[in-house]
Amino acid sequence: MSSNRPLSQELQDLEELISEAQDYVVPSEELRPELLEVARQHAKLWKIARAGALTAAGLVLIWGIVVPAVGSLSKYRDQVTAPSSSEVEQMAQDRYQYYNDDEDWSLVETFSEVRDLDSETDPGLEVPLKQLGEASLGIGTPTLKTVK
Amino acid sequence: MNATKKLDHQVREHAQRLKEVGVAALNGLFDLTAQRLVRLAVTITRNQHDGEDAVQAALLRVANEPGLLSNADYPWAYLLRMVRNEALLVLRRKKRAYPLANLSDLITHCTVDQAEREEQFQAVWKALRKLPSTQSEVVVLKIWEGLTFSEIGSVLDISPSTAASRYRYALEKLARKLNSIGPVESEQATDRRAAV
Numbered sequence: 001m002s003s004n005r006p007l008s009q010e011l012q013d014l015e016e017l018i019s020e021a022q023d024y025v026v027p028s029e030e031l032r033p034e035l036l037e038v039a040r041q042h043a044k045l046w047k048i049a050r051a052g053a054l055t056a057a058g059l060v061l062i063w064g065i066v067v068p069a070v071g072s073l074s075k076y077r078d079q080v081t082a083p084s085s086s087e088v089e090q091m092a093q094d095r096y097q098y099y100n101d102d103e104d105w106s107l108v109e110t111f112s113e114v115r116d117l118d119s120e121t122d123p124g125l126e127v128p129l130k131q132l133g134e135a136s137l138g139i140g141t142p143t144l145k146t147v148k
Numbered sequence: 149m150n151a152t153k154k155l156d157h158q159v160r161e162h163a164q165r166l167k168e169v170g171v172a173a174l175n176g177l178f179d180l181t182a183q184r185l186v187r188l189a190v191t192i193t194r195n196q197h198d199g200e201d202a203v204q205a206a207l208l209r210v211a212n213e214p215g216l217l218s219n220a221d222y223p224w225a226y227l228l229r230m231v232r233n234e235a236l237l238v239l240r241r242k243k244r245a246y247p248l249a250n251l252s253d254l255i256t257h258c259t260v261d262q263a264e265r266e267e268q269f270q271a272v273w274k275a276l277r278k279l280p281s282t283q284s285e286v287v288v289l290k291i292w293e294g295l296t297f298s299e300i301g302s303v304l305d306i307s308p309s310t311a312a313s314r315y316r317y318a319l320e321k322l323a324r325k326l327n328s329i330g331p332v333e334s335e336q337a338t339d340r341r342a343a344v
Binding site for chain 2: 010011014015017018019020021022023024025026027028031032034035036038039040042043046
């Protein structure tokens, strides 16, 4: 190119030359399908991650409700459960010592009383162990059957 | 409405559609912007594949968070900035140097009436590759994207006057490389001034 032209004209020509080359480089044919494929996979993963996060949040919420509820219900455990075999055995032992009765009969009587008291009370709200213990010794209500 | 404002408006519309429809709307944004974004990214990374990686990463981010563009004051400038940042990340990650004079990585397109000028286009791309990317990106944004120095400043996070001086140095170098206006001054002198 000639260097006799004014500098501004030269620069303008240069800008024009550069401008004409702007569409020379184009995106490859693979770019669009690749981009869309990856974007779809990302969207899918995003949905899965969101569902996972929601499930985890739900579980944490349920855990937060259930654990304190179970804790507070355990206070009433004694009132809603039947005596265990060791507890019945202990009551029979107490009865045996109190009445100085036959050991086997004490056990039979204790079982009978547990059964009687169980049928008298609401099935969902059985007699507290303490009350049962007192009953088996004849010192509380309900009245004990007379021991032979 | 000038070209940049029109692009701003179109990019915002596509971002809104992405928000409403999801990934399916990415096609429209790709058609509108891909070529422009690729040529900017390729100028920075000096490699077509790396440039496309940067464009893909930026558009993926837009697909996941379309609000980034739809809520931006200047969505087109914001998208250019995203692609530039991704291109710089790719550059940092790869750290391998490509031969600057080699254009074999480029995917090119020439219409029949432009075939005679292909050598000229190649010369321009070769010359751009030999510039520091801080200068070549200003040339791309100024000449190919038609941004003002103020807009270039906001894309590159530099002042408009810095953008203008980088542009001037770049053109001086390009002029010498393309042999259009002859040596104005030595390249070392230009580099020293650019560094200042």
